[in-house]
Amino acid sequence: MQKLQQETDRLIQTVAREGDRLSGTDRRKFLRNGLTLLGGAAAAVTTGASAEEPFLPPAVPPWSKRLGPGVVTNPYGKPSPHEAHVVRRNVPWLTADRIASISFTPLGDLKGIITPSGLTFERYHAGLPEIEPQKHRLMIHGMVDRPLILSMDDLMRFPSTSMIRFLECPANGGMEWRGAQMDKLQFTHGMLACAEWTGVLLSTILQEVGVQKGASWILAEGADGAHMARSIPMDKALDDALIVYAQNGEALRPEQGYPVRLINPGWEGNTCIKWLRRLEIGDKPWHMREETSKYTDLMADGRSREFTFVQECNSVVTNPCPEKPLKAKGKYWIEGLAWSGRGKIKAVDVSFDGGANWRQARVTGLVLPRALTRFGLEWDWDGSPALIQSRAMDETGYVQPTYAQLRQARGTNSIYHKNAIHTWRLHADGQVTNVQIS
Amino acid sequence: MSRYPEFIALICVALAGNALAENHKKPAGHYGYGKPATAEEIAGWDIDVRPDGLGLPPGSGSVEDGEMLYETHCAVCHGSFGEGVGRYPVLAGGEDTLMEDRPEKTVGSYWPYVSTLWDYIYRAMPFTAPQSLTHDETYAISAYVLYLNDLVDDDFVMTQDNMASIELPNQPNFFGPDPRPDVQNTRCMKDCKDVSKITILSEPQPTEPEAEAVVEVASAAGAMAAAEQTYKSYCSVCHAQAIAGAPALEPADWESRIAQGKDVMVRHAIEGFQGDAGVMPPKGGFVQLSDDEVSAAVDYMLQQVQQP
Structure with a gap:
């Protein structure tokens, strides 16, 4: 029955569209044939306007005088084709390839404070991993009483929390330190997004595994090929760090860490490990590549600040x-x-x-x-x-x-x-x- | 502004506070979800190494062994002397450049700890085949990168016991804690500067062509578009720039290969191939690709090479 309805919708659309392209006798003939085919169901199209007729008042545009596609034509809705220019973009010369690279959020076209999930900037270090959620695990171990392995089903049983927070790469605008260089807003400030993030407070998970005395740092590690990892101080973990499985009301997009990522609100986006697979609890930072070679701030005197987590105003x-x-x-x-x-x-x-x-x-x-x-x-x-x-x-x-x-x-x-x-x-x-x- | 948003915000804060307060009442294991992680399971994933050597597995590797391994696995991107190819990272040199206009941050000039070198090579390298190196191979390549930076002699052997004692020259120049806020602007509202003295210091020329849009696979029409996407996402890492002896999309690079027949090319792409000039890892290291996807990518590359 549903299939029949879809077919009818499609035919009505075809008739209306084709009718628009014709004029005079041809159009009337075409519509008559079309209507014969469809029976009375498409009566509305007989009043359809041709493309040449004006759209603006006092005229009535053609879409107001015909039927449109039925429900679930797009089971997952998409932006209007007229918004096709609103996309993430990259800057090819910034990185050696697109696999370890970044794309930028089109801030100039966005409204309000929530960034659509599909437009949230991407940062990969080994490309986008294609993770099967049923086979993904989060391991928590180190200085804990109960080293644990959680499936996604396990994780979703814990008390859930949502918060609206921004996410920003600490390199946002980094190309401008020596002078204005980028020619568009998307590239001067587009390593930025804001979303409603939903998941389990990291503090809940830490209580569940029983953190041992003396523990002060947590290593968060991704399941991507780079196994991206950062050391997070325990204070942040107990404050507002969130193990996230949903963004803007739906499961995380693959680009944003599906099926699970870390969000450290207000901190370097780089610490918000995507495709999170492991949390190790320890008593010192690990000094991973992304917190020594990168994401350290070289000063004019040749010295470097390390662990500069906060994204300032x-x-x-x-x-x-x-x-x-x-x-x-x-x-x-x-x-x-x-x-x-x-x-x-x-x-x-x-x-x-x-x-x-x-x-x-x-x-x-x-x-x-x-x-x-x-x-x-x-x-x-x-x-x-x-x-x-x-x-x-x-x-x-x-x-x-x-x-x-x-x-x-x-x-x-x-x-x-x-x-x-x-x-x-x-x-x-x-x-x-x-x-x-x- | 309406008070309503503030009210909502207050509720949010209160709820978050409650969630945390509630947490304090729960003993370890309160929920009992999941399964205990066994020592064996942890060992499979626990790959991190700390500067003090914690996490470093038993093993060793020499500069001598490292040289061959480096040439095979690393030099295609990082250069035979660690000088970097294209925009891939420079690994050696750059001493005394950190205060210059264009500092060169390498293992020798910038990195604070040797442990990071070992950890990162084992964790993420080589780029197209992460976690394919053995412990000993990782020791050897780490030793060789130190050698490229003149930090060890050519007879050096790195081991589990000596790694943590090797000091990198720039380590003392890293500092914390974060001193920010380190600037203090004031909220001046009127006559804050002399407008007549404002000059433009820098201004990029606007460019007309759009930067490359990220192509959505699902919206790309036709199989060749999907194949092109496969090529761009995976194959182009090496094939666009003739890295690792990979044929670039130049007709001259392909004549002998085309002569072998397409079946051979597809088989080599899927199963891997060791040639005279370089190595093609199975599916380029992207084993998640199906055989059909790899085959279609070969078609796409042939089409690119053979088009007039």
């Missing part, structure tokens, strides 16, 4: 941006995103003159700790060039710094943790470019 204007130029002078809703790994956003200011004068923006949605926070303000553009900046302050009172302040403290070689005030140059023709200014 940051913000960026997302409209306008290079991908979203302004069309003509007039009133605009200028908006952007702010976030802090230390807690909630307290205020965001916006400047249109390169940082001389600032106006406080309005926060336009939820204000959650360690989550993206959406801000906006009305601006009347008179058509003259402008230098647009945003500056966020978090609940600790920390104010997002300037490039000059960051460079004075750290030099230009640290790659990670660049959270400087960002400048968009709005040109008189409405185009927007990425600049750094004095």
Whole structure:
């Protein structure tokens, strides 16, 4: 019966579509034949408009005068084909290949604070592992009383918690330390996402295995070919670290660690191990490759900071941006995103003159700790060039710094943790470019 | 702003707090889910090595043995002298560059611990076949990388007992704890700088062509598109750049292979092949690929080579 319905839907669609391409006698003939084929079920298509007819008022567009596909035509819904440009993108010259590489979230096209799972930036070190959940296991061992192996079914029996938190690669914007280099918002700030993460508090699992006295670090390790691993301090594990199996209400996407990953809210995305297979409890950090050779911050004096976990307060204007130029002078809703790994956003200011004068923006949605926070303000553009900046302050009172302040403290070689005030140059023709200014 | 979101946030905080408070009441084993991990099961997965040597398995390897292994497994990406091929990591050299404009961070110039070298090679290398090396092979390659950095002599043998005692020169230059926040901006609102003195310091030229979009396999039409995706995701790692003696997509590289017939090519791609110039691991090391996928990727590569 369902198959018959699908077939009928398909035929109605075909008739309507083909009818659109024809005109006059041909069209009437075609529709008559089509209707004969379908019987009375497709009566609505007889009023279908041709493609040449206008769509806008007072005309009625063709889609308002015919039937569309039935339910479960797409059992898993997809974005409109007209949104096909809203995709993750990579920057080929950044990495040797796409297997150990990164892609960027298209921030300029996103609204609100939740990043769609399928647009969340990717970071792989050995490509995307194809994991069968029934054969995946999470092992917890080391300085514990009860070394344990959990299946996904086991894991989902524990008390569940959800939290909306951002996820950011510490290298986000790292290409800009020496000067403005990337030409689009997607590439200056797109190693960033925010989602509702659901899973089991790591502290719950640690209680279940019985952590022994003296334990102070946890090694989290992935099941990918790189066996990506990071050392996590016990304090974070007992605070808010979450073993996650769902993102935005559904099972994690493979790109985000299916079937299970770690989320350390507000901390380096790199510590949020995907495809999590093992937690080892110990009394010292392990100094893995991703916390020595990489993800350490080289200072101007040649020394390096290690274990710089927190993603500090940051913000960026997302409209306008290079991908979203302004069309003509007039009133605009200028908006952007702010976030802090230390807690909630307290205020965001916006400047249109390169940082001389600032106006406080309005926060336009939820204000959650360690989550993206959406801000906006009305601006009347008179058509003259402008230098647009945003500056966020978090609940600790920390104010997002300037490039000059960051460079004075750290030099230009640290790659990670660049959270400087960002400048968009709005040109008189409405185009927007990425600049750094004095 | 409405008070409603704050109210929700308060509830969230309260609930999270309750969850943690509740945890404190639960003894170990309260839920009893899962199964105990046996020593044997743990040993199979517990691959990490700490700077103090904890986790390092028994074994040894010499610089001499390491040289041959390095040439076979590592040099294709990292270069015979650790100089790096393309954008693959440079492993040797770079001394005294850490304060320069373009610091070269290598094992010798930057890495703090030898344990990381052993751990990472065993854990993740070679790139196309992770966890395929034995303990002794890992010792030997680790020893050879130290040798490439002039940190050990050519008769050096790395063992479980001496690894932790080898000091890397840059180790004392790593420090913690994290000193941030290390900058203090203020929230100035008016006349914070002289607008007339603002200059543009840097500005990239906008580029028109879009950066390469990530292709979704499911939306790619037709079998050849799927084969192209297989090639790009897996085969191109070596074949795009003629790494490990792999034929690039150049007609000259393929003449002799095409002469052997497609069946031979597909068999070599699936089962692996040791040639004079290099080695093709079975399915390029991506054993999760089906035989059909590998065969289709060979078709795609042939099509690329043979098209006018």
